[in-house]
Amino acid sequence: MPDWVQPVVDYILTEGLPNTLRVAAVAVTGSAIVGLLFGTLLTIRFLPLRALLRLYIEVFRGLPILVTVFIVYFGLPTISPSLRFEALTATAIALILWGSAQVAEATRGAVQSIPREQHEAASALGFGWVGRHAFVILPQAVRRLLPPFVSLLANIIQNTTLAQVIGGLELLEAAERQNERLTAPPPIGLGEIHSFAIFGFVAAVFFVLSFPLTRLAAYLEKRLVV
C-alpha cells in the first residue's frame, strides 16, 4: 500500500468516526424521546395542541435538513447569543428536529392502530392518561415502530455528514481535510490528488455502518407483516 494511505485512514477513523457516531447517538435518542412524546400527544382530541404539533411535523419534514442546520447554526444566534452552538451540536439539534417529526408521525399511526379495548381495559384498571399510554399503549405501539425506527437510525447516521457543510469534524470533514492536505504542494502536503480513493473510503465506511441497519429494517418489516 502507498505511504499516504495509513495516516489518512487513521485520521478519518480516529478523528471523524467517533464524532459521527456521537452525533448520531444523540440525534437518534433525542428524536425518539421527542417524537414518541409528540406523536402520543397528537392523538389527543384537543384542536390547538394538534394544530401546533401538525405544524411542527410538517415544517421540519418539509424543510431540507441542510436549511434546518443553517437555521440552528446561523439563525438561532441572531435571536439570542446564548443560542450559539458548536457545529456538531447544531447538527445534532437539526437532526433531532427532523427525526422527531418523522418519529412523531409514525408514533401517531402506531398508537392509533392499538385497539380501543386496550385503552378501555387500562382505564378500567385505574390507569390515568399518562399511565395508560406509558405502560399499556406505547409498549405495544413500539413493536410496530421498530422497523421505521431502524431505518431512521441509518438515515440519521448518513445525515450527520451535513455537519461537514458548517465545518463540524465528522467522517466527511475528516476526509476533506486529508484530501486538502495531500493536494497541497510539498512543504505542507504531497501535491498528489487522491480524492477518489479518499471519498470512496468514506462511502465504504458509511456502507458498513448503514447496510446492516437497512437489512434489519427490511427483515423486521417483513416479520411484522406476517
Place this chain on the structure above:
Amino acid sequence: MLVATYDLWGFVSENWQELLDGLIRTLKVSAFAIVGASAIGIVLGAARAHRVPVVSQFTAVYVEIIRNTPILVQIFMIFYGLPQLGVTLEPFTVAWISVMIWGGAFNSENFRAGFEAVPYRYREAALALGFGPRSTFLNVTFPIGTRIALPSSINTYISIVKNTSLMYVIGYSELTTTALNISNLTLETPEALTVLAIAYLALVWSLSWVIRLLESHLALPERS
C-alpha cells in the same frame, strides 16, 4: 455591536431578481433530475420486477450502494473524485446528475414495487389475449404499475427537490447558495433563512398536495 433589524420585505425587494434566478436554477436542476430519475426508475424497476438477468443484479447493487451512503458523499465523489479519473463536469451537470443518480435508485425500488403489485392474472389475461411479452408490459403492467407507484415516486421527487439544496457544497448558485451568499454580504441572515424556509415549504407542501390530489384521481377502481 451591530444591531440587526429584521426587515424581510427590504431583503426581498432588494434581492428579488437574484433570489428568483436561484429559485429557477433549483427548479431546473430538479426538473432534469426528476425526468432522469423517472427513466432510470422505470427501466431498472421493470428489469427487477421481471428478473431480467444481469440488469436485475446490477440494479440491486446500485440501489444498495446509493441507499447506504450519504448523498453528500456521493456529491463529493462526483465533484472531487471523478476529475481524478479524467471526468470533469460543470457544477450544473454535477448538480442534476448527482440528484438524478440518487433519485433513480429510490425510484427503481418504487417502480419495482409498483410493477410487482400488478396482479399476475392481469398479465395472464393479456397473454391469453395474444399480447406478446412487450405489449403486455406496455399495455398492462406499465400503466397500472406506474399508477400504483405514483405516490411513492412523488415522495422521491419531493426529496430530489429538497436535496438540490446540498449543491451549496459545490457552490452551484441554486436557491440555498444564492440566499446565503447574499446574507454573507449584507448580514441579513435571519431574512435569508426565512426566505429559504418559505420557498422550500411552499414547494414541498404544494407537491404533497398534488400527491393527495393524484391519489384520489388515479386510484385504481378496485383499490378505492
